[in-house]
Amino acid sequence: MIHSIIQPCIELRGIVSHFWTGSWESILSKPNNTHYIIANRLTEITFAFNNTKPNADLVFSSIQGHTYLPRTAVVSEYNHLIGVTFNSYALNRVFDTQALDLSNEFISVDTFLGSKGKTLNEMIASPNTTEKRIKILSDFILSMLNERFSNDRLILNSINKIDLSLGTLRIEDLAKKYHLSEKQFGRRFKAFTGFSPKIFSRIVRFEASIANQINSDSLTDLAQKTGYFDQAHFNNEFKSLTGFSPKNFWKLKD
Known part of the structure; x- marks a missing residue:
């Protein structure tokens, strides 16, 4: 697997831990249809594609809450992932939800975000480079920020x-x-x-x-x-x- 980490913009630091990508060479390995979930103190939104090209098909998107319980999920086959990883304690600043509400969850983005999730999926699925998709994600998160949020x-x-x-x-x-x-x-x-x-x-x-x-x-x-x-x-x-x-x-x- 080829894995890369992209740091968030200054405005999202403390909320977003990082953006990331993961890719598998389709020539060398079969597409994945199993998503492995391991203990993680962070929350991730993941977008899965059937290849790394700009016109790749978006095959599923998910939000995975923080967890200490390992498991697997059967998903549509994919070769490429783009994701954003949040500090779970900052979720209520972005999504108006508490960290506990997403504990051990693995659900689709449109189930979690409703019409906003559907729109986000459509924007991410449009022919784009990784850089453009990260920009779309960053702009989306910035648009969702609740400035009344206060940290403990x-x-x-x-x-x-x-x-x-x-x-x-x-x-x-x-x-x-x-x-x-x-x-x-x-x-x-x-x-x-x-x-x-x-x-x-x-x-x-x-x-x-x-x-x-x-x-x-x-x-x-x-x-x-x-x-x-x-x-x-x-x-x-x-x-x-x-x-x-x-x-x-x-x-x-x-």
């Missing part, structure tokens, strides 16, 4: 600290730092992110293991680098969050 700065700071610790920070210590009981902190964190802080931390550590895989000599080395007790714990956690062993998971990208 305490939870945003907590997310940053969990990220910096690669998910190993003790939640009870974090709650004490902000003079909250662990229960109070957990309720506030889940209302903002859609996850309990402990599950969120698990996913952050899991994502750190994926990011560090290329720089690790072995799975044991990778487990140690990302704070797992041992390789057995790492393997069990990885399968719980992806549905695959680490080795089989990395084979998917081929």
Whole structure:
């Protein structure tokens, strides 16, 4: 698979994590008809095409909510994907919905957005380059912004600290730092992110293991680098969050 990441414009930073594309050479591999969903703390809108050409057919579009439950979805065959990945806690600034409302969801764009989703599909499906499609997506998101939205700065700071610790920070210590009981902190964190802080931390550590895989000599080395007790714990956690062993998971990208 050929994968690329495109950073959002300044106006969308903090709302959109990134735009992305993924392509498979049709000569070398059959079109995909299985969409793999793994643990993810972010929310994605995906547009799938039957090839990479500007006049490619749009075969499906979907919105995938944040989740810690791996699964697969049977979809129309595709060879090329274009997507936008949102920080789930910013969803109510764009779509007037809470993070919890999309937890574990996998639904079509037009089901989620109604007539606006149908119009967006038509615009994305029109003959376009990747650059033009990213521009269409950016303009659409900007047009949807709710300026009355306000962030929970305490939870945003907590997310940053969990990220910096690669998910190993003790939640009870974090709650004490902000003079909250662990229960109070957990309720506030889940209302903002859609996850309990402990599950969120698990996913952050899991994502750190994926990011560090290329720089690790072995799975044991990778487990140690990302704070797992041992390789057995790492393997069990990885399968719980992806549905695959680490080795089989990395084979998917081929």
